[in-house]
Amino acid sequence: MDVIGAERPIFVELADRIADDILGGLLEEDTQVPSTNExxxxxxxxxxxxxKALNRLVDSGVLIKRRGLGMFVAPGAQQSLRQARHAAFADEYVRPLLEEARRLGLTADQVTDLIHHYPQEQK
Amino acid sequence: MTHTHTLPPRAANAAGIRIEGLSKTFGEVQALNDVSLDLAPDRIYGLVGPNGAGKTTLMACLCNHIFKTAGVIAIDGANPAENAAVLGRTIFIHEDQAYNDAYTIDRILAAMPSFYPTWDAETAQRLIERFQLPIKRRARKLSRGQKSAFAAVLSLAARAPYTLLDEPYLGLDPTARVVLYEEVLRAYSEVPRMILMSTHLIDEAADLMEEVIVLHAGRVVMKADVDEARSSAFVARGLGEDVRRLAGSREIIAEHALGRIISATIRGRATPEDERLAAETRVSLEPASLQDLVAALGIHDLTEALKNGSQS
Structure with a gap:
């Protein structure tokens, strides 16, 4: 089942994608991010x-504006993004997992077993 | 390379287009019925609605290609009728533009700077190459897709502050459509201008637009920011009684049935209460796509749509 918000505004999607690139190290701290036109x-x-996507990241402190130069990844952005994603992990991943498990009649123990025995190389 | 993060600067002297009470009748047919719109300069607008809604008529009236029956049109504050200076700030290549029999593509390109002082030959050259247009061919002899591509070349290279694109993708294959969308954005980024683009390929073009205008039977039934429009309705799918209970007193603007299962487009935003109820009753909730919403507005009782949807 799709939850509402599965298809979110484009600017939110784009902001998340830029955040993914910062988390993944593709965009390093103190480096410039692409311009709106790019x-x-x-x-x-x-x-x-x-x-709008860039401004969203500025508002959350992930990017900083440098006057006349453009936007840069804020120092500590990777760490703060990681903390924010940790906080959201239960709601965004665990909740839908447990909802689907309930629909299938799986108990919490069975789900835990599945996680433990899920092939390591695919983790 | 310079990086700017603010929106592109406003084009000099551009005040936008103001339309008030615009009507156009062709004999018995009322193609436009009391249309009022304020269009900002330097914004990309999508113009959507079913065939016969008045999209092309609206564009043709703006550029004085046809004469309005009633109402006011002001482009940068001036009446475009018989006003060469104002019309020179607009470009609208009609879908079946009548080119002179003898004129080849390169001959038409050579004449463009005398109509448009802002003409950019470099852009024209790049688009000709990207669309692989045969420049020695007579414009009348072009295929449907080539005509669209050529219209895009003329429209974008003119750099007119008010650029009207009427279903610019007609006859273009998917690869050429990608080129078209890329070049629309590039042109807009290089020299900001107002772009009013009519389209039936709503979901494909939605990401390009900042605002969407929905026409239906000659009237504006919605004008909204694309994100706002997308979140102004949602689709619930499940057993009929469950879906109706979830909708409650809210308006269902479109409904399709598959046996006992119905899919209803409900006006408004889905609330956490909706999500809870949906999970209990095996109803699925999805955001309406812009295409869904426009289709729903189209088949919806027009007076209802006017009452609830008109934001202009």
């Missing part, structure tokens, strides 16, 4: 939408 061209979206 993002718009790359993802083929309206530049105003790209601007």
């Amino acid at each position: 993002l718009a061209a790359f993802y083929r979206i309206n530049p105003a939408t790209a601007g």
